Amino acid sequence: MSGAHDDAFPEEGFDDAGFDGTGIDGDLLEEELRRAAAALDPVPAELRQIALGAYALHDLDSDIAELTFDSLVDALPVRGVPDAPRMLTFRAGGLTVDVEVTGEGLIGQVLPPGPARVEVLGGPLAARPVAVDTLGRFTSDTPPAGPFALRLRTGGQVVVTEWLRA
Incomplete structure (x- = not known):
């Protein structure tokens, strides 16, 4: 040809x-x-939220943990603390996840304590597993960049938190 x-x-x-x-x-x-x-031509904020919500649905067998406390919205600012950590609480049924987001990473606890696996989700990036101790505590040395969520596997239950921007 x-x-x-x-x-x-x-x-x-x-x-x-x-x-x-x-x-x-x-x-x-x-x-x-x-x-x-x-x-x-930036992506509208509403469209970004819809896309994040749709991405969360790829775990259809999971429960969605609702954000019940966010220190950016629900807490009074503390004077003299310029970079206070962001405190988050998620709930799904009888499961509670408390998370502190800092510039150094995440610190959290799954309640009630017990065997669990926690993964930090970051959009299209691969999930990063974090170790959970017998008291349900976990840490991640990598601070989330951009939108993130947590996926928890405890017993036969899979729970995914709402997506948030770090």
Whole structure:
């Protein structure tokens, strides 16, 4: 097969990095285009919330833990504490999860205490498992960046918290 396609993309001198052999960095170009799109046509906050809610549904067999306390909304600010940790409480049935979000990571506890597995979800990123001790306490040395949720597996129950922005 010959014709215009052969003339537009000659084999000799063709480089995967750029159609004209200039060596354009595709990753850099993609990042620049993402920044431009975010600045010129940002995703509306309502659409972002809908997308996060839809993503949470990929665990259809799980219960959703409702956010019942958020120190950003429900607590009075403390004078003299510029970077106070964010305190969160989630509830699903008889299960409660208390979480403290800091710049250094997460500290939390599952109540009632017992054997459990906790994973930190971060959008399309892979879930990060965190160890849970016999008292239901867990820590993560990685602070969440962007939207996050927790997935808890305790006994036969799977619970996913509401998605929040760190």
